[in-house]
Amino acid sequence: MIVVLAGGVGAARFLEGLVQVAPPEEIVAIINTGDDMVFHGLHVSPDIDIVTYTLAGIVDESQGWGVRDDTTHALSMLAQLGAETWFKLGDRDLAVHIRRTELLRAGWTLSEVTDAFRRALKVGVRLLPMSDDQVATEICTPVGWLHFQRYLVQRRARDEVLGVRFIGIDRACPAPGVIEALQQADAVIIAPSNPVVSVGTILAVPGVRDAVTSTPAPVVAVSPIVAGAPIKGPAAPLMRAVGLDVSARGVAVCYRGVIDTLIIDQADAGLADEIRAFGMEVAVTDTIMHGRAAKRRLAETALSAARTATRRRP
Amino acid sequence: MIVVLAGGVGAARFLEGLVQVAPPEEIVAIINTGDDMVFHGLHVSPDIDIVTYTLAGIVDESQGWGVRDDTTHALSMLAQLGAETWFKLGDRDLAVHIRRTELLRAGWTLSEVTDAFRRALKVGVRLLPMSDDQVATEICTPVGWLHFQRYLVQRRARDEVLGVRFIGIDRACPAPGVIEALQQADAVIIAPSNPVVSVGTILAVPGVRDAVTSTPAPVVAVSPIVAGAPIKGPAAPLMRAVGLDVSARGVAVCYRGVIDTLIIDQADAGLADEIRAFGMEVAVTDTIMHGRAAKRRLAETALSAARTATRRRP
Numbered sequence: 001m002i003v004v005l006a007g008g009v010g011a012a013r014f015l016e017g018l019v020q021v022a023p024p025e026e027i028v029a030i031i032n033t034g035d036d037m038v039f040h041g042l043h044v045s046p047d048i049d050i051v052t053y054t055l056a057g058i059v060d061e062s063q064g065w066g067v068r069d070d071t072t073h074a075l076s077m078l079a080q081l082g083a084e085t086w087f088k089l090g091d092r093d094l095a096v097h098i099r100r101t102e103l104l105r106a107g108w109t110l111s112e113v114t115d116a117f118r119r120a121l122k123v124g125v126r127l128l129p130m131s132d133d134q135v136a137t138e139i140c141t142p143v144g145w146l147h148f149q150r151y152l153v154q155r156r157a158r159d160e161v162l163g164v165r166f167i168g169i170d171r172a173c174p175a176p177g178v179i180e181a182l183q184q185a186d187a188v189i190i191a192p193s194n195p196v197v198s199v200g201t202i203l204a205v206p207g208v209r210d211a212v213t214s215t216p217a218p219v220v221a222v223s224p225i226v227a228g229a230p231i232k233g234p235a236a237p238l239m240r241a242v243g244l245d246v247s248a249r250g251v252a253v254c255y256r257g258v259i260d261t262l263i264i265d266q267a268d269a270g271l272a273d274e275i276r277a278f279g280m281e282v283a284v285t286d287t288i289m290h291g292r293a294a295k296r297r298l299a300e301t302a303l304s305a306a307r308t309a310t311r312r313r314p
Numbered sequence: 315m316i317v318v319l320a321g322g323v324g325a326a327r328f329l330e331g332l333v334q335v336a337p338p339e340e341i342v343a344i345i346n347t348g349d350d351m352v353f354h355g356l357h358v359s360p361d362i363d364i365v366t367y368t369l370a371g372i373v374d375e376s377q378g379w380g381v382r383d384d385t386t387h388a389l390s391m392l393a394q395l396g397a398e399t400w401f402k403l404g405d406r407d408l409a410v411h412i413r414r415t416e417l418l419r420a421g422w423t424l425s426e427v428t429d430a431f432r433r434a435l436k437v438g439v440r441l442l443p444m445s446d447d448q449v450a451t452e453i454c455t456p457v458g459w460l461h462f463q464r465y466l467v468q469r470r471a472r473d474e475v476l477g478v479r480f481i482g483i484d485r486a487c488p489a490p491g492v493i494e495a496l497q498q499a500d501a502v503i504i505a506p507s508n509p510v511v512s513v514g515t516i517l518a519v520p521g522v523r524d525a526v527t528s529t530p531a532p533v534v535a536v537s538p539i540v541a542g543a544p545i546k547g548p549a550a551p552l553m554r555a556v557g558l559d560v561s562a563r564g565v566a567v568c569y570r571g572v573i574d575t576l577i578i579d580q581a582d583a584g585l586a587d588e589i590r591a592f593g594m595e596v597a598v599t600d601t602i603m604h605g606r607a608a609k610r611r612l613a614e615t616a617l618s619a620a621r622t623a624t625r626r627r628p
Contacts, residue, residue: 040412040413040416041412041415041416041419042412067391070387071385071387071405073384073385073387073404073405073406073409074388074405074406074408074409074412075409076406076409077381077405077406077407077409077410078409078412078413080434080435081409081410081413081430081431081434082413082430082434083413083416090387091385091387091388091391091405091408092387092388092390092391093391094388094405094408094412095387095388095389095390095391095392095395096391096395098354098355098356098388098392098408098412099354099392099395099396099397101355102354102355102397105355116395116396117395120394120395120396121394
């Protein structure tokens with residue numbers, strides 16, 4: 001069993017590669033839910049949806065999220081009725097949030113909903129929310145604490161980032177199967193996701209960091225930072241805000257003691273020795289996932305790094 | 315002020331005529347909510363929506379309900395996720411239910427939501443739900459009691475109708491403004507709607523029948539039955555089930571003591587004397603509302619009947 005800690009777009013693309021080289025039913029993704037937010041009274045789980053849509057083959061590949069060729073007729077009408085519509089929700093996408101909300105209100109857990117939806121959409125990979133409890137990632141800015149989506153989408157990440165917190169994290173339990181998957185994994189791979197607000201959130205769920213550090217399986221991470229910049233998303237200001245270099249080295253510092261091997265891009269090969277000094281192995285490859293073959297190659301590299309890893313965690 | 319008791323399609327078309335001959339801001343529609351139902355966790359108010367969409371000029375005229383040129387992408391996805399989708403909800407239409415549900419959960423009343431939506435959609439006529447309290451029209455059939463929408467839409471009115479009940483009606487209060495509108499009206503018009511489950515439901519809200527019978531204004535009804543058949547909808551089995559003739563005479567029996575004048579179609583002119591014997595005046599005209607001019611003419615006839623009516627109620 002291969003367990004992947006997953007944020008949104010980067011993780012979804014990595015998983016697209018992984019299902020080319022491993023049976024989907026032997027892969028478990030543990031997905032960040034700190035970015036979840038209620039819009040129009042509907043429970044939206046952006047990272048779960050991105051991963052589900054991507055693996056179902058229905059994602060809008062140009063943006064990395066949402067459903068391909070979706071319309072936004074409901075959103076236009078919502079705007080006409082006075083609703084805030086800065087978070088783009090397509091009509092097909094909205095159906096997912098409508099149904100999720102209905103089932104949650106009927107007493108289903110987020111895990112149960114997530115599993116039902118991935119099955120309905122014929123996704124073979126098991127998808128686990130990091131927790132069935134509500135966690136909200138908030139960003140401290142000069143205008144105050146903002147929900148991550150307000151910071152990222154509504155205000156387009158334009159505010160200075162002064163800090164990050166995960167509201168509700170202390171009382172959150174790992175979702176059923178999360179700890180077991182980590183304990184029983186043959187390999188744990190941290191996808192190229194935001195180390196602070198995607199992977200960082202998952203690791204902050206009580207019990208998860210310990211389960212990762214203590215798993216007998218090799219733990220490999222793919223750096224989401226290439227040549228000093230994230231491939232996508234607001235990792236730079238968030239890493240800086242928590243005192244990390246925006247570099248593969250910063251990623252290494254963040255994951256020190258958690259992983260055995262860090263996979264970095266060729267562009268960062270010069271940092272390899274420095275990173276090894278943090279107590280981890282380094283694998284250098286092309287981490288940019290342009291196209292199906294590139295995704296497969298990165299997944300192969302990650303699996304091969306896991307096979308050859310020696311335990312470097314304390 | 316002209317007050318109209320309204321069901322769905324027939325009432326909406328009648329109101330389209332009325333706004334051609336009277337200032338919209340002097341018209342109040344009191345609308346049946348017994349057909350309201352929760353679909354996918356969303357509060358749907360079919361009659362309110364039909365009237366709102368029609369007066370906003372966005373209704374799908376061929377079906378009489380829903381939004382013109384709407385898509386059903388969300389519904390397709392809901393079906394894929396295992397939801398029951400026999401009630402057709404377009405994407406723009408869905409936005410209305412999403413927003414309504416959000417506002418109701420936030421503590422708004424149905425009256426407040428309805429008023430906000432008609433203003434947002436530039437409807438000049440005041441629209442009042444009959445009640446802000448939940449009432450559910452149920453139909454007794456050989457397979458048991460069915461919510462009206464299940465009977466009508468899911469099972470296409472194929473079951474024998476054995477009875478009708480309005481769950482919650484005893485505890486329902488008229489919505490704010492309903493009784494006042496009836497008391498202060500210059501004319502009350504019962505639209506050509508189902509006398510049993512649209513108008514009948516409104517009249518069954520405690521206090522409404524009394525307010526209609528005791529209003530100093532003339533009370534005029536337009537028969538929804540022409541030549542022994544309803545123009546649209548399941549009035550026939552419902553009228554039969556409560557012991558009424560499916561005819562303008564049956565309508566007259568139903569409204570006896572409530573109205574001063576019944577407007578019947580030319581096709582039913584032969585029933586006029588019989589209907590007068592029930593203690594009401596009769597006006598005969600073309601009640602089929604094909605086209606804008608026909609709607610205006612019917613509204614003119616109704617207003618003129620109101621102007622010349624003499625009080626015939628007990």
